[in-house]
Amino acid sequence: MFEPQTFLNYIGGEWKAASSNMVEASMNPANRHETVGYIQQSTLDDLEEAVGAAKAAKMGWRKLSGPARGEFLFKAANQVEQRLDEIAEMMTREMGKTLPEAKGETARGVAILRYYAGEGMRSIGEVIPSTDSAALMFTSRAPLGVVGVITPWNFPVAIPIWKMAPALIYGNTVVFKPAQETAVTAALIMECFHAAGLPAGVINMVTGDGGLIGQAMADHPDIQGITFTGSNAVGKKVGQSALARGAKYQLEMGGKNPVIVARDADLDLAVDATISGGLKSTGQKCTATSRVIVHTEIYEAFKTKLLDKVQNIRLGSGLETATWMGPLASEKQYRTVLSYITNGVEEGGTLLCGGGKGQGQDLEAGYFVEPTVFENISSSMTIAQEEIFGPVLALMKVDSLEEAIEIANDVKFGLSASIFTRDISTMLTFLQDIDAGMVRINAESAGVELQAPFGGVKQSSSGSREQGQAAIDFYTDIKTVFVKA
Numbered sequence: 259m260f261e262p263q264t265f266l267n268y269i270g271g272e273w274k275a276a277s278s279n280m281v282e283a284s285m286n287p288a289n290r291h292e293t294v295g296y297i298q299q300s301t302l303d304d305l306e307e308a309v310g311a312a313k314a315a316k317m318g319w320r321k322l323s324g325p326a327r328g329e330f331l332f333k334a335a336n337q338v339e340q341r342l343d344e345i346a347e348m349m350t351r352e353m354g355k356t357l358p359e360a361k362g363e364t365a366r367g368v369a370i371l372r373y374y375a376g377e378g379m380r381s382i383g384e385v386i387p388s389t390d391s392a393a394l395m396f397t398s399r400a401p402l403g404v405v406g407v408i409t410p411w412n413f414p415v416a417i418p419i420w421k422m423a424p425a426l427i428y429g430n431t432v433v434f435k436p437a438q439e440t441a442v443t444a445a446l447i448m449e450c451f452h453a454a455g456l457p458a459g460v461i462n463m464v465t466g467d468g469g470l471i472g473q474a475m476a477d478h479p480d481i482q483g484i485t486f487t488g489s490n491a492v493g494k495k496v497g498q499s500a501l502a503r504g505a506k507y508q509l510e511m512g513g514k515n516p517v518i519v520a521r522d523a524d525l526d527l528a529v530d531a532t533i534s535g536g537l538k539s540t541g542q543k544c545t546a547t548s549r550v551i552v553h554t555e556i557y558e559a560f561k562t563k564l565l566d567k568v569q570n571i572r573l574g575s576g577l578e579t580a581t582w583m584g585p586l587a588s589e590k591q592y593r594t595v596l597s598y599i600t601n602g603v604e605e606g607g608t609l610l611c612g613g614g615k616g617q618g619q620d621l622e623a624g625y626f627v628e629p630t631v632f633e634n635i636s637s638s639m640t641i642a643q644e645e646i647f648g649p650v651l652a653l654m655k656v657d658s659l660e661e662a663i664e665i666a667n668d669v670k671f672g673l674s675a676s677i678f679t680r681d682i683s684t685m686l687t688f689l690q691d692i693d694a695g696m697v698r699i700n701a702e703s704a705g706v707e708l709q710a711p712f713g714g715v716k717q718s719s720s721g722s723r724e725q726g727q728a729a730i731d732f733y734t735d736i737k738t739v740f741v742k743a
């Protein structure tokens with residue numbers, strides 16, 4: 259029998275209840291009657307305390323050497339690794355993705371922590387020849403100060419860690435506001451940082467309403483940088499608030515990612531990648547495949563193979579081994595996805611499979627939506643333009659590569675895009691002409707590697723890149739130093 263616990267804020271190295279004395283229940287989306295845990299409904303006073311703690315810890319932390327900061331991250335990685343099964347199970351319970359996916363994500367969190375721990379030993383500048391032969395000129399990097407981290411619910415371990423680990427290694431202190439939907443999982447990650455013994459105030463977590471706590475972080479004069487992943491609408495607000503007071507900001511937002519299936523594609527490979535890229539995590543990835551743009555000559559063959567597999571997808575609780583696809587993460591997301599499906603039908607799309615609530619007694623209490631495939635979708639339709647963030651694929655038929663790329667680029671987003679082809683000139687045309695930050699050839703649109711830059715173009719991101727060594731650009735400022743004896 260699962261017993262829900264109450265989780266506290268983490269401020270100045272201590273666990274604290276919100277000053278409102280109010281908690282909120284976090285629910286299991288596979289069974290809305292099950293409470294996963296209770297989390298704090300924080301007030302602006304709690305945020306103030308957390309920012310104050312981060313500000314007070316700032317100088318001590320930045321004065322530590324990079325390798326010394328790295329030691330703390332190695333310890334945090336070991337903690338997460340030791341608790342991997344427990345954290346992954348909580349993630350599955352709290353947001354619905356299957357247990358193997360949750361374990362994979364938690365293991366990725368461990369690897370990210372180790373990667374950035376190692377960054378503490380690497381170069382942070384370069385020597386540049388001065389025109390004055392008696393001088394030494396070089397660049398160095400300075401931390402921003404206090405960094406605000408606002409994260410979504412779809413990757414409750416990986417996204418917070420890929421923001422907090424580089425923030426910390428480059429000498430910043432952190433105030434973290436996770437999505438309320440997955441704040442229990444976030445609290446387990448904070449327990450790992452606490453056990454790793456980071457000095458008090460270096461990392462702080464305040465849970466609560468995004469419009470209140472998140473917005474106040476974006477507005478806060480003592481937070482010098484804000485990193486955000488989430489919706490486009492909120493991201494823009496966060497960016498505008500930070501810009502208005504001269505703070506640095508980094509936004510990772512939506513996607514409407516295409517896969518192009520060229521006429522010479524390996525169809526089995528393309529089908530598997532479309533299913534994995536579009537439907538894993540129940541389609542709730544900013545890199546998820548949403549539009550499937552298929553050459554007319556192989557359209558029917560591709561469609562038949564795709565439907566054959568999609569119709570056999572097993573829905574259920576992510577904790578059950580037979581389950582391939584779990585529920586949507588929340589009631590809000592469930593309603594959003596169902597309304598996009600209704601809209602697709604109303605605008606003239608043809609439903610090939612799915613389209614409804616998950617059927618069956620064991621699915622009744624959860625936010626399950628059947629894996630859904632549409633055809634007869636034109637680029638101007640709402641479901642071809644807006645991010646759905648659910649298990650919905652839209653098939654679009656084209657006569658040429660040029661037409662495929664034109665449709666692929668005909669959206670406001672530009673995060674990830676993939677193509678299936680064996681032809682080198684098709685590959686080259688695609689990688690040159692596609693508007694996307696992540697370009698993938700013969701691979702699904704989702705999936706990122708922690709050591710490589712991650713981000714999009716157009717309205718998918720604010721232009722900066724996360725992960726890999728690219729992260730240093732956001733979390734530090736360059737100092738150009740000129741020294742003469």
Ligand SMILES: NC(=O)C1=CN([C@@H]2O[C@H](COP(=O)(O)OP(=O)(O)OC[C@H]3O[C@@H](n4cnc5c(N)ncnc54)[C@H](O)[C@@H]3O)[C@@H](O)[C@H]2O)C=CC1
Binds near residue numbers: 411412466471
């Ligand atoms: N790019 C991505 O990975 C994600 C995209 N989304 C997209 O956003 C849609 C809505 O999902 P939501 O959870 O409602 O996203 P959201 O953008 O509202 O939430 C993301 C984070 O921002 C916080 N937040 C909310 N309002 C805020 C404000 N005014 N100021 C500062 N922070 C604020 C939330 O508490 C959460 O921590 C999804 O259907 C999906 O299309 C959602 C999550 C992740």
Ligand SMILES: O=C(O)CCC(=O)C(=O)O
Binds near residue numbers: 413417542544704706
């Ligand atoms: O594809 C991935 O693994 C990362 C996706 C992501 O960053 C997101 O959905 O926010």
